[in-house]
Amino acid sequence: MIDAHIHLEQYDQAVLEDMLSGLPGQGIDGLIAVSMNLESSVRTLELARRAPGLIKPAYGYHPEQPVPEEAELAALLRFIEEHAAHMAAVGEIGLPYYSRAEALERGLPFEMEPYIRLLDTLLGAAAQLGKPVVLHAVYEDALTACDLLDKHGIRDAHFHWFKGPEEAVARMIERGYYISFTPDIVYEPEIQALARRYPPELVMAETDGPWPFEGPFAGRLTHPAMIRDAAAAWGALHGYSPAQAEALLSANTARFFRLYESTGSLE
Template sequence: MQLVDIGANLTHESFGHDLDAVLQRAREAGVGQMVVTGASREHNPQALELARRHPGMLYATAGVHPHHATEYTEECDAELRALHAHAEVVAVGECGLDYFRDFSPRPAQRRAFERQLQLAADLAAAGNPKPLFLHQRDAHADFMAIMKQFDGRHGPAVVHCFTGTREELFDYLDQDWHIGITGWLCDERRGQHLREIVRNIPANRLMVETDAPYLLPRTLRPMPKDRRNEPAFLPHIVEELARDRGEAVEAVAAASTATARAFFRLP
């Protein structure tokens, strides 16, 4: 089983002391490629540096998460554009809206989101289209309205760490966007509805991710003592996903890997 983890926060401080061991465990588990999430001015260059240190295995995104929207200045925009000149940076984002936490004022979130969609549109217009790595939580109407402003002007899009409703899922699929599924699926308190609807995602729109070190699958056994999620646990998520879809594990693994490689243009 060869897997691609499309969202791992490997610049997180919890990986600072043992990243090489984390990557080795991932390889042994069949997770051969990982996309390191860039979500702030601090972590975007770190994600690129990790990708450069591990060519062919790690790739990076560069963007500003809605939690950090207030840091989106003209200087920040210039930094992002410089980062996207590098081939190792394979997607714009993580970007979007988060009205659940509201760590940044909503007008600032909307402005930062629009600026990053403009960046994606400019890259596409310049012949260097990069996919969008999107975040949406409790902000569906505004999220869809802002995306509609840029309809047809950006590359493919994935709504990463999808936790939303059936209606939201079909809105995204109607736009031909991709869906990223995490260990949220394994949470009997919050993820039960996902088990019912993941079978509706076409195989060529479905990708998998850990969102490590967050969202440790609650059904994982044995549980790591430090409660830290890591890419080596991705096969567990794929097994649960396959069961909920009524498909063979190998089929879900092969399809999600092929989809991820095509989406991010990975070798």
């Protein structure tokens, strides 16, 4: 299988080495490694250079942090352009739902416009380069993201670990956008309901590691092999065997990220 969304560069180095060496025996042969910012993107590139057949890098700026200074954003855009030939997608990018909710809960102001401009800029870069995008855009933010995707004519969009209103779900399905399910599909009724609703041909599996999970995964380090649990739970909702679910979700992931296409050098 292919983990459609993981933050590899955030793992402890010793843990990462052990984890990567064991993946072939655990049925995992691909990792879409997303990035948080320029520094994170550089680390992701270095990891991909060490395991080019296994790690497929994505470069971007995660929205749940302060908006970058103009010089940093310019440097990130140059980095993305320079390494576009081999990257799987522009990501992780999106809008800061959780930061905004936390600020508002504390009675603090939160300015969304800079984040919308940032996402607009990064989507523009992806459109120019012809690359898929990996989005952090949940609940009502998904509608804003959809507006910007329409603006740039982007159809290859992956809303990772998505939750949102029916209006957003219907629009995303109509546009053919992909979503992915994490191991929380095993124990979260809200996620299970979305899984029943979303077309199987537009679904992938991810861990978002090292983010931890609850239920049967409580206290365990998030591992790419957990996508097999997510696939089995998703498959059960649709009447697929675990093997059928794994094959379908893997094919979807390879198709979305164009993993069958040749890529440029990581140098």
